Structure formats: structure tokens, C-alpha cells
Amino acid sequence: MFLKNKFLQALTVIFIIHSVVGGLFLPLSPNIENAVYAKQDSLLIFNLYTPKIKEKSDVFLYLNLPKEKKVTKPITIHQTKDSIKAVFINPEFYKGVNKGMSFDLIAQNQKDGQMFYFSAFTADTSYNQETWISEDKSILKESKAFKWSFPNRNILRESIRNLFFHVPMWFAMMFMLIYSAFFSIKYLSSGNVLHDEKAHNAVKVGMFFGTLGILTGMIWAKHTWGAYWTDDPKLNGAAIGMLSYLAYLILRNGIDDEIKKAKIAAVYNIFAFTIYIIFIYILPRINASLHPGNGGNPGFNIYEQDNTMRFFFYPAVIGWIMTSLWLKDILLWITFRKKECLNP
């Protein structure tokens, strides 16, 4: 399909270039880099390091309790070259707050819009008698203008760009494995060797994208979780799946007879695929995982709510899936040319 259709080839290249160039070169939006707080009597003093904020002249600061949508203002703000010092009165926002609840810090000015620093402060004593007085709710409901920059998150920072590589590569791998399992089932019902070759080459391409996905994921994990490999159910599932598909490739080499090879490989492929799906999608939901979307972590929503991210993420997904199909077509062509050379 991809070998002859020039339009599809051009589309794939455009999607890939669009997502790679845009994903790597678009700037991040301004944000608070770091927040350090100290408690003194009834005061809470924040030191914000904010080299990313462009105009510091009129920054408004708020402490925000996310679930109850309550906001409090600081009493004084003191600004220096690369930091802002904000002082909040302690008891005022402590009332009615349970131990362990965390506050977000919100900064806002005319030019940069809203900036969030999530979980800047965690309450450690509880006052349950009085309710907390909220003020200036309206300021949080301002409409967001469409800006050409990626969201700047606490821990993610620049590594948010990996979303355009890591996630689409796993999608491409999953697509290839589903494709391969589909053609294995088709082979068992039809006995057409073409279907088996399709399944085999799809597994090869899938393993290629799986390796890329693991490498990009390892780099991302190093910068956000602090280690290249963690004991995460999803990582273990991915590694086990990769091992079982490598075993599939070894199994194919062990059999000489063409039809026997196709049949046995198809059986093993269906078996491995079913188990792999269980490992990667069902088990992480039972156990806690660090990945977004599992075990109480926020899902992809935080990324998808941003229009700029969407504008590059969807083309990246489509582009990498189309690349995988293209690669599979090339491999298929090579296998059939080899066969033609061997038995003309």
C-alpha cells in the first residue's frame, strides 16, 4: 500500500517532520521554577524563583486549595531580579483544612497569563472548627488564550516534549502487534502464506518501535522519576512482552519447513499477544503504577487539555503509525524479492 502511493508517503513525511520540528523547537510557557516556603509564627513565607516570567512588575499570587476551589491572597509581595517573596497569614487559610491537603500556588500577570506550581505547600495540622473564607474566585475562571507554547509543569519541564516520541512509538508498536495477531488468526483460518509473512514482518517492526519506546521511556524516567528502570508493573509488562516476542523470532528460525513454521509461529503469536495484553493493560490497573492513568495518577488529560500539545501530538501518533506500516511494507517487499531470487 505504501510502496506505490506517493500521496501517503508524502503525508507520513509531513506528519513526522511537523511533530519532530514543532515538538523540539517550540518554547515552553513561562512558569514558576521553584518554590521554597518557611513558616514563622502565623506567617507562611514563599520564595519563588522565576526566571521564566517575563514581566514581574505586577504579579498577583494566590494559594489555591484545588478540590474546594478556594483561593487566598498574600499580604505582602516583595520582588527581586529572579525571585518573588510572598507572605501569607497562616491561620486564615488553615481553617477547615485537613492534615495532608496540599495547596497549589498560582501566579498571574497581564503578559504571561496564569502560572501554576502544583502542591507548593502541604498542611500539617488540622483546624476543623471554622470554614475557610474564600476570596476572588473569579480570577481563576479567566479564559485561556491560545498561545504557541507547551505547558510548563513542575517536574516535567522540558521533558514534556518526549510525549511526541515515547507515546506515539508505543502506539505504533501496539498497532503493529495487533496487526500481526490479526493476520496470524487470518493465516490459521485461510492458510495463505502472505498473511503469515505480514504477521512476521509486523512483529519485526513492532519490536523495532518497542526498543525505541523503551529507550525514550528510560530517558524520560531518568529525568522525572530519578532512575532509568523502576519496578513499575507497566515496565515489567513491556519487558516481558518484548522477551516473548523475541522468543517468537527465535522460534521461527528453529523450523525449516515453510508451512509448519507459519502454523506454529501463528499459534505462538496469538498466545503471546493475549498474554501481553493482559500484562500491559490489566495488571497495572490492579497494582499501583507510576505511569499516568494508573493507580490514582492523573491520566493524559493534563496534556490533552492543552491545544498546542494536541496540535503536535495527534499528527505524531498518526505519523509514527504510518511509518510503521511503511516499514512493514518495505520488509515484506524484501522478503518476497528474496524468495523470488531463491526459487525463480
Add this chain to the structure above:
Amino acid sequence: MFKEIFILLQKEFKNELTKKTSLLSILLYIASVSYLLFFLMKTQGALVKLEVKFWNMLYWVIVLFSIINSIYINFSKDNKARMLYYFNMFRPECFILSKLIYQSFFSTIIALFTYLFFGIWLGNPIENNGIFLLTIIIATNAFSAIYTLMTAISFQTNQSTLLSSILGFPITIPIIIFTTKLCREAFSESISSHFYTTLFSLIGFNFILIFLSIILFPFLWKE
């Protein structure tokens, strides 16, 4: 269908009881490995008592390897002429089901004997016997379900000894993790909150594995 399975099972048991080689060889294998472990523990100076964590680990690894061996021995007993006879006489679903039932029974015996030898030489940390027996039955069933299909696949190829473990290992890793988790519950009288999720996911695994074997084995059958 049940009659066919019954006949096949009867044949397996008769075959085993007349020759007795495979059971005895596997028992000797387990006994010598446990005895080796006993010696290795002793060389650390005085006789050290094995920690519960390591007991658990070693126990399941040895059970797994002896099950792989026993299934390999079982398959290699059937020569080509006998397979042809089965092919003409029985349906593939019945054949694989009888193999599965026989293997899970045999594997449970292997696990119990390993427990016996471990109890003699390496100490017995099991407090809750009911849970331990349940774990043994479920886990050995899962292992034998995986390796029966994988050995059936690998017997079609040239290098069958190595391949069955290569094909089976990736799939066994999570099952052995779940099993050790479940077995940890047997070391104390009380049950932790994770017990039922682990138990039911293992049982679910078993059903999926058996289902897949029944569906996929007929395609291997004609070769």
C-alpha cells in the same frame, strides 16, 4: 468427550505406574537439588536457618524447573507411531485436556515432595497449610498449562530442549511473581488485604491459559 479424556488419563496413569521412571527420576532430581542447597547453606560456617524470603524464592524456582523437566519427559515418551495412533483415535481438545489434567496432578505431587524435602533439610516456615496447598494447586496448574503448550510447540522444531523454556519463561515471570506473593500469605496466620486480588488474578490466568491451549492446540495437532 469425557469418556475420551478418561481413557487417555487412564492410559497416562497406567503408563506411569508400570514404568515408574519419570516420577522416580524427578523425585531424585528434587531430592538431590534440596540436598545440594542444604550443603551450600552449611558451608557458610555453622548451619544457618534459611530466611523465609529465600525459602520462598528457592522453593518456587526448583518446583518450576522440575515441572519443565517432567513435562519434557512426558512428551518425549510418546513416539511418532503412538502420536499417529492418538491422531486417528482422539479429538485434539480431549488430548490436550487429558495432558493438562495429568500434568497438573503430577506437578502438584512434585510440589508436595519438594515441600517434604525442603522441610527435612531447609526448615519449614509454613504456618497456614490451607493457603499453601491452595497456592500449590493453582500455581502448578498454571505452570503445567503454559509448559504443556510450549513443549507441544517446541517438539515441532529441531532444538526442542532449549526452546520450550525460552518460549515459556517470559510468560512465567509474572505468574511466579504472583505465586510468591500468594505464598507469602502462608507464612503467617493472618491474611493481608491483597490476598483475594492476587488469588483471583491467578485463577483468572489459569482459565485464560487453559482456554488458549484448547483453542490453539488443534492447529499444532496435524503436524
